[in-house]
Amino acid sequence: MEAKMQLNTLMANMFATGLLDDQFRQLQILHEGSSPDFITEIITLFCMEGEGIINDLAKLLNKPFVDFNKVDTLLYRLQGSSATVGAQRVKDTCIQFHKFCQDNTRYGCLDTLDVVRNDFYDLRSKFQIMVQLEQQVWTFYRKH
Amino acid sequence: MALAIAEAQFHVLAVDDSLPDRKLIERLLKTSSFQVTTVDSGTKALEFLGLHGEDASISVHADHLDVEVNVNLIITDYCMPGMTGYDLLKKIKESSSLRDIPVVIMSSENIPSRINRCLEEGANEFFLKPVRLSDMSKLKPHIMKSRCKEHYHQEEEDDLLSNSDSNTSSNPTNNSSGTDTISNPTNNSSDTTDNSSGDSSSARKRKAEAGKDEISPKTSRPRHS
Numbered sequence: 001m002e003a004k005m006q007l008n009t010l011m012a013n014m015f016a017t018g019l020l021d022d023q024f025r026q027l028q029i030l031h032e033g034s035s036p037d038f039i040t041e042i043i044t045l046f047c048m049e050g051e052g053i054i055n056d057l058a059k060l061l062n063k064p065f066v067d068f069n070k071v072d073t074l075l076y077r078l079q080g081s082s083a084t085v086g087a088q089r090v091k092d093t094c095i096q097f098h099k100f101c102q103d104n105t106r107y108g109c110l111d112t113l114d115v116v117r118n119d120f121y122d123l124r125s126k127f128q129i130m131v132q133l134e135q136q137v138w139t140f141y142r143k144h
Numbered sequence: 145m146a147l148a149i150a151e152a153q154f155h156v157l158a159v160d161d162s163l164p165d166r167k168l169i170e171r172l173l174k175t176s177s178f179q180v181t182t183v184d185s186g187t188k189a190l191e192f193l194g195l196h197g198e199d200a201s202i203s204v205h206a207d208h209l210d211v212e213v214n215v216n217l218i219i220t221d222y223c224m225p226g227m228t229g230y231d232l233l234k235k236i237k238e239s240s241s242l243r244d245i246p247v248v249i250m251s252s253e254n255i256p257s258r259i260n261r262c263l264e265e266g267a268n269e270f271f272l273k274p275v276r277l278s279d280m281s282k283l284k285p286h287i288m289k290s291r292c293k294e295h296y297h298q299e300e301e302d303d304l305l306s307n308s309d310s311n312t313s314s315n316p317t318n319n320s321s322g323t324d325t326i327s328n329p330t331n332n333s334s335d336t337t338d339n340s341s342g343d344s345s346s347a348r349k350r351k352a353e354a355g356k357d358e359i360s361p362k363t364s365r366p367r368h369s
Contacts, residue, residue: 045163
């Protein structure tokens with residue numbers, strides 16, 4: 001089944017490139033056996049929350065006077081929810097970001113924000129493909 | 145496979161300000177056969193538990209209320225804006241009606257001083273995030289222990305009361321929160337099940353008629369997942 005193959009390839013790629021870690025496998029275990037929407041729901045929530053946080057981080061860092069405590073608090077949220085869904089690369093970038101925060105270096109923070117944003121949107125687009133493929137697979141198996 | 149006995153499940157209140165984290169803890173708890181309510185703040189947790197910023201030793205006597213908030217365990221994130229998990233823990237332990245409910249703290253940071261502070265304040269367990277399915281098996285022992293304590297307290301009170309006059313129309317020991325509206329927690333899943341479980345544990349039921357003993361907790365045990 002084409003969609004299943006594509007999905008397997010996508011997942012293998014996401015794990016191999018460090019985009020996802022073992023926590024995501026934990027989610028897959030939880031997902032099994034009942035509601036088909038758990039993974040979709042949790043990654044949707046992560047993406048919603050993540051996008052909001054990244055936008056807020058940009059606003060805070062572009063102020064004339066940066067409140068690094070607020071930046072760090074937001075970062076902590078993003079790091080936490082990345083860890084929750086197994087978004088390893090985003091999480092690791094947050095850890096780097098946190099160091100710049102502690103040093104109160106605006107430009108270090110802004111540069112790392114770009115990296116976080118790229119990592120996040122890369123992950124998000126792959127999650128979207130994953131969900132579509134999952135849906136196709138599920139629809140296929142329901143019919144057959 | 146366990147028989148599908150129609151027993152009430154244990155009810156866990158989960159508190160976390162992060163959306164994905166709430167979804168995860170809800171899923172972990174449901175997978176482990178708990179009834180779950182999630183809220184996104186300590187303030188909402190206290191509201192749900194019946195504390196409205198006041199001492200909950202003021203119990204509500206309203207026999208027409210058929211809703212009782214029975215929470216068997218509270219699991220809360222440590223780092224939350226406003227009221228932290230630690231603040232929430234303190235409020236719970238200060239409340240005469242809630243202090244016997246076991247509290248578990250979750251945190252993504254492994255800071256020994258933080259962990260100790262929570263345990264000293266009365267937290268029963270500390271989970272490092274992200275919480276795993278294997279952590280769920282640690283919850284029931286705490287619930288069972290608190291039920292034994294509850295039963296012991298109830299028996300002591302019964303002894304005291306049975307020695308006094310037979311007027312039992314008002315029960316000063318009723319510590320169940322008398323919220324007549326269960327505030328719907330801000331929760332994305334419309335799946336939060338109803339909160340009045342038939343099996344009382346930490347909430348003490350009123351005595352029915354004079355002379356009739358209606359002591360909780362019931363001896364039924366939930367089926368193990």
